[in-house]
Amino acid sequence: MFKPYILTVSSEKGGVGKTTLATNLAIYLKALAEDLPVTVLSFDNHFTVDRMFRIGNTLPKGDVSDLFTGRGPEALVETGEYGVQFIPSSRKLTEIRDSLKEVDALGRLLASSPLEGVVIIDTRPDLDILTRNALFAADRVIIPVKDAPSLENCRNIYDFFQEQGLSRKDLRILPCLIDARIRFDGPFRDSYRLLKGYAINRGYRCLEGYIAKSPKVESLNTNPEGKIYPVITHGRGTEVHIQFAHLARQVYLGAKEKPDRRLDDIRRSLSVKQEEREDAFSKRREHLAPVCLICGKNLVTSDAVAPAGYYAETSDGRIAGFLEEECFSGAIFSQFYRTRREIDPTDAVRDLFRESSHRSYFVLRRAPNTRNFYQQQISFYRFDENGLEVSHKVVDLKTFQPRFLNRDPSGLYQLIERTLLDVEGKLDDAFLLVRRTSTDFPEEILYSEEYGNFRKIAEKISAQLP
Ligand SMILES: Nc1ncnc2c1ncn2[C@@H]1O[C@H](COP(=O)(O)OP(=O)(O)O)[C@@H](O)[C@H]1O
Ligand SMILES: [Mg+2]
Structure with missing residues (x-):
């Protein structure tokens, strides 16, 4: 059994490649390890995940909003294309955003479900309560950055981790949408090296490599069929294909080698809290x-x-x-x-x-x-x-x-x-x-x-x- 490993893709900037990364990484992970269950879900309000993975026109059994109304992820997961599982996206998340207060709700839900393997969570470009839930539950957070402003934006995620007492070692920057044609003079020859330099300078850890900007990849969500095609099937000739394959390997090894899972921490602190509650109850009862x-x-x-x-x-x-x-x-x-x-x-x-x-x-x-x-x-x-x-x-x-x-x-x-x-x-x-x-x-x-x-x-x- 592969204990659940939660990977959250987050950045406060839109258009940095989060959704492309989350969905394609799922497929590359499957290609790398056929037996590894991989599940994708998105808290954004577009339906990229569904357009990419749904097989046929079956009606969904529920969607990500149902997670917060008491249905376990195992009841919502569908098996999709490329062997990737997904939880359907939702139009009803606004209500959840308004009512959800705790930051550990998603973690608790996942901790009490029988879900296995890698769970990839795509988030909206802000630190709303659902993003914070996805960050709180994560074993690994990938923060795609495409330019200096999006790198500046990372600070809030780092601050959130600090605030919650979480290890900032689990955060990784990944330069994305890098245009290889742009060259600079001096030590940082291109925008990848420049961004990496900035990140390291601020004490941020980076994943190895980057994802290049490719017109072919950009075209994969515009076609007469209204589908979104993955890089692995429709962009094999691009350097992005090699980059995703390399990235999937890093993620897979990282997941395999991580001894303790975030959901285990959440479970442990839940049982400590439960004990404290029981103690306090007994004291009140005795009094x-x-x-x-x-x-x-x-x-x-x-x-x-x-x-x-x-x-x-x-x-x-x-x-x-x-x-x-x-x-x-x-x-x-x-x-x-x-x-x-x-x-x-x-x-x-x-x-x-x-x-x-x-x-x-x-x-x-x-x-x-x-x-x-x-x-x-x-x-x-x-x-x-x-x-x-x-x-x-x-x-x-x-x-x-x-x-x-x-x-x-x-x-x-x-x-x-x-x-x-x-x-x-x-x-x-x-x-x-x-x-x-x-x-x-x-x-x-x-x-x-x-x-x-x-x-x-x-x-x-x-x-x-x-
Ligand atoms: N490697 C890439 N090369 C070119 N275009 C890309 C690449 N990755 C993503 N895109 C395009 O950039 C836009 C934003 O990507 P998306 O994954 O939706 O970002 P986000 O989820 O951060 O908003 C989309 O139109 C997408 O097709
Ligand atoms: Mg997105």
Whole structure:
């Protein structure tokens, strides 16, 4: 088996020969090593890959955009001309570009697929998020340059590698579209030598050789059949043919000799992250109060959390635990909505509260009026999903005292006391943030993504409170 080796062709300049290089290199690699699976895909919006490799007029099973919506590359790959596999190009990449944030999405996808061999990725002439994904996953990046400005443009790719902590040794410059007729006086006799000199001067590594500009090669995408012909079949008489063959050999040997693959690094850092997430989850789980923070009923055991209704945590993280649905909504209703009558399960207002609670965050805190706990007023806020204030009510703390409560005489009072008084019994600015949990699986709120969101909202709310 040939472990996947990702080769990305990238440059911020258009028209430097990226697509020509990516597609032809695939064919030359196949010619060199018949058994080596070679797969090409492009994040550009033209359909060169498809025009070059699709056999017949079969309808594609999907395209590169589907990679990001959960379909594995193995489900999208088609076997094409010259034995090269390809993933069809897409017109829907704009949406992906707008929604994709992480730089390692493609790497993760490829790392969890059974794809083998060399995967060549053609990119758009900019450093958009898809290009950055293709760079992040790459074992080798080839940067075609055809002139001094395109060489200047390489800097951003080098900076990206630096930023991401990736090895810049994996980057290679390749002078392309070199016009052999242009000659200079002095040490750099032609534009190939000149570009190479510039590159080395800047500390960039170059591939051996270059790709010459050839009118024959330029003509290969214009013909009555509307096809794009490869150099190997239609440009054998050109020096570009020899140059591609030489390049393919370099790439093949480089791939064979590279002991460790980029996807292995990505897999490793994924499993480290996973372990960290699991550790953080266990810590949060251990820190939980085992009982309903209001009524004291047992809710949390080592293997499960009973259906609870709400999760509550103080802004300083001191107290964390679940609240029974009835305990919280009952106390809030009797205290802040003054419905003193017995709870009627068909009560429309409470139904409304329950329903809207799924899209809300609740906050209990001291109203900022006095420093004396026992004359305190308590604020109850409702915030929406984005942490924006929806409503705010204030009541005197003394109404929470046991004789005023119609159910669970002291639970909410004690919880407020524990929230507002610090360990030394001094009034604190901490608040209690309460969030509805999923009924079947309340622990979900402690998972990194959900919990991260909960803490983010806590911070946002904290910044807004007077
Ligand atoms: N070696 C070459 N000699 C002559 N023309 C070339 C060569 N390589 C590419 N071209 C032409 O240059 C243009 C740009 O090439 P392309 O591969 O599409 O660049 P990019 O993907 O960087 O935009 C195309 O018209 C292509 O046919
Ligand atoms: Mg292109």
